[in-house]
Amino acid sequence: MTVGSDAVGSDAGEADTVTFESELVTRHPLTLTADPGRVIAKLFLPGEEGSEGHSRAAGIVARVLALSDGEVAGLVAALLDRFGPRHRDYRDLLTRHAAIVAPRVRTPAELSPARTLLLGACFTAEYAVEGAAVTNPSAVRHPDQSGLPAGALRLALSLRAVGEGHLSSIGFAVAVIGPGPAMRLEPRTGPLTTGLAVPVTWEHARLRALLTDHGLDDEVTRSVLDSLDRSPADGDLEQAFAGMPADLLRRPQAAGILAGIRSVAGTLRKIEFPADSGLAERVLWPTVASESKGMEDARFVRFTAPDGTVDYRATYTAYDGTEIRPRLLTSPDLRTFTTAPLIGPAARNKGMALFPRLVGGRHLALCRSDGQTTGLTASSDGLVWEPFRQVHEPRATFELIQVGNCGSPIETAAGWLVLTHGVGPMRTYSVGAILLDLADPATVIAALPEPLLTPIATEAEGYVPNVVYSCGGLVHDGRLWLPHGIGDSRVGMASVPVDALLARMTPRT
Structure with missing residues (x-):
C-alpha cells in the first residue's frame, strides 16, 4: 500500500493513525493543467x-x-x-x-x-477561463466513437475551470481510454465559444412548482398562471401579465410579485454551440443571476430513459456570491444544453448526483442536504426532489469531518458502485467507495475499508492543498476509470480493475 502522508514518529501506535490508500489503484502518467491561453x-x-x-x-x-x-x-x-x-x-x-x-x-x-x-x-474584454485552475472532472461516453481501434473508448470530460476572481465555468476535454490500461488526451485547440442563447419556454406545471418553491403563492401569481394555463403550450409570460385584472395590478405588492415571477421564469436557459465546434472548444458560461459568481462541479451522467432514449444530464452548483443552489443541465448531444433550477427539500446543497436510469419507476439522486452525510432522494420528474433519506454517514478515519459522493452511481451486477469523498483531519480530501443495493439504493451493502485514492506527496500542494476529488468516473472493459482533481488546480487519471475493487469491499453490518 501507498502511505498518504509521512508518518510522524516511529512507534507502531503513531503509525496506525496514518491513512493508507488501496493498493489496487493505478495512477496514469498524464496530467491536465490549466491553460491561461484558453x-x-x-x-x-x-x-x-x-x-x-x-x-x-x-x-x-x-x-x-x-x-x-x-x-x-x-x-x-x-x-x-x-x-x-x-x-x-x-x-x-x-x-x-x-x-x-x-x-x-x-x-x-x-x-x-x-x-x-x-x-x-x-x-x-478577454477572460482566461482557466487563469487560476482546472479541476474536479467527470467522465461520460463521448457521443462520437468513430475512428477508434477495437477496445478503445472516447470520453467526454467535464471540467471546472476557474479564472480571475475565482469565477468558475464548465469546460470540456476529450480523452481516449483503451485498449487495455492505455489512455491519452486529445489536443485542446481552437478558439473557445460560449454558444448562443436559444428561446425556450417553461412547461406550466414546472413553472408553477418553481414559483411555489420561491414562496410565490398569492393571487397575483395565481392569476398569471391561470392565464398561462388557458393559453397555448408556448404561451407568452408578458401576455399573461398584460391580461391581469386591473384590481390585482393596483395592489401595492403587485409590481414586486410580477418582478419576482419574471426573475424566476428567467432561470430557464438553452444554449446552443456551433455545429462545427469541437467539444473542447465549448464553455458553459454563467447566464442567470443565481450562477453569476460561478458554475461549479458538474456531475455528468449518460441517462437512459425507459424507452431506451439516451441523453446527457448533469447537476452543478450555482453560486451568486452569497447563496448556492443546485441546477440541472440536460443535453441530447453535448452541443445543445438546457439549464434549469432544481427544487424541493433535497435540492438545498452541493453535490447532487443523478442515477443513470429510473429505479422503481422514479428518478433517484444522491445528495448531501445536511452538509455532512450522503442521502438518497427521489423525484417524479427529475426537477422537484423529495426529502432525503440518510444512506452513508462519516465512519472511517479519512471521513471524520464529512462525506459526500464523487459522481453518479455506476451500475454493476453486484450493486450500485458509488465513489465517495471523505474529508478527514487537516481538511484532507480522499476518494472512497461504497456499494448500494440495486433494488433498494438506500441500503449500503458493502464499503471499501480504506481510501481508494488519497493525496500522496506529489499531490499535496495546489490551489487548495491536500485534495483529490472527482465528479464522476465510468467503467470500460472491466476497469473503473477515475478522472480526479488534484489540489483544486489540475486533473489526473487513475484506474482500478472493477472485480478487484468489489472483492476488496467488506460487507456493511
Whole structure:
C-alpha cells in the first residue's frame, strides 16, 4: 500500500493513525493543467463591473466618435489582426457588444461598420477561463466513437475551470481510454465559444412548482398562471401579465410579485454551440443571476430513459456570491444544453448526483442536504426532489469531518458502485467507495475499508492543498476509470480493475 502522508514518529501506535490508500489503484502518467491561453471575449462595462456603481459608457462613446476615420481604420485593423484568430466570429461579437451601448449615439449614421467594431471592442474584454485552475472532472461516453481501434473508448470530460476572481465555468476535454490500461488526451485547440442563447419556454406545471418553491403563492401569481394555463403550450409570460385584472395590478405588492415571477421564469436557459465546434472548444458560461459568481462541479451522467432514449444530464452548483443552489443541465448531444433550477427539500446543497436510469419507476439522486452525510432522494420528474433519506454517514478515519459522493452511481451486477469523498483531519480530501443495493439504493451493502485514492506527496500542494476529488468516473472493459482533481488546480487519471475493487469491499453490518 501507498502511505498518504509521512508518518510522524516511529512507534507502531503513531503509525496506525496514518491513512493508507488501496493498493489496487493505478495512477496514469498524464496530467491536465490549466491553460491561461484558453480565453473568451466577454462584455465589459467600465464603471459597472465592480463597486463603482457609475457607468463610464457615455465618455467612452464620445471619445470613439471623436476619432478620425483614419484612426478608426488603423485601430480596427490591429484589433482584427491580433484578436480575430483567438475568437470565433469576432466581428459579430464586437457588433453585438456595440449594440448594447448604441442607444448613447445620438446620430446612428456616425457609426460606420469600422467605428461599430471599435466601439464594441471598447466594451469587450478577454477572460482566461482557466487563469487560476482546472479541476474536479467527470467522465461520460463521448457521443462520437468513430475512428477508434477495437477496445478503445472516447470520453467526454467535464471540467471546472476557474479564472480571475475565482469565477468558475464548465469546460470540456476529450480523452481516449483503451485498449487495455492505455489512455491519452486529445489536443485542446481552437478558439473557445460560449454558444448562443436559444428561446425556450417553461412547461406550466414546472413553472408553477418553481414559483411555489420561491414562496410565490398569492393571487397575483395565481392569476398569471391561470392565464398561462388557458393559453397555448408556448404561451407568452408578458401576455399573461398584460391580461391581469386591473384590481390585482393596483395592489401595492403587485409590481414586486410580477418582478419576482419574471426573475424566476428567467432561470430557464438553452444554449446552443456551433455545429462545427469541437467539444473542447465549448464553455458553459454563467447566464442567470443565481450562477453569476460561478458554475461549479458538474456531475455528468449518460441517462437512459425507459424507452431506451439516451441523453446527457448533469447537476452543478450555482453560486451568486452569497447563496448556492443546485441546477440541472440536460443535453441530447453535448452541443445543445438546457439549464434549469432544481427544487424541493433535497435540492438545498452541493453535490447532487443523478442515477443513470429510473429505479422503481422514479428518478433517484444522491445528495448531501445536511452538509455532512450522503442521502438518497427521489423525484417524479427529475426537477422537484423529495426529502432525503440518510444512506452513508462519516465512519472511517479519512471521513471524520464529512462525506459526500464523487459522481453518479455506476451500475454493476453486484450493486450500485458509488465513489465517495471523505474529508478527514487537516481538511484532507480522499476518494472512497461504497456499494448500494440495486433494488433498494438506500441500503449500503458493502464499503471499501480504506481510501481508494488519497493525496500522496506529489499531490499535496495546489490551489487548495491536500485534495483529490472527482465528479464522476465510468467503467470500460472491466476497469473503473477515475478522472480526479488534484489540489483544486489540475486533473489526473487513475484506474482500478472493477472485480478487484468489489472483492476488496467488506460487507456493511
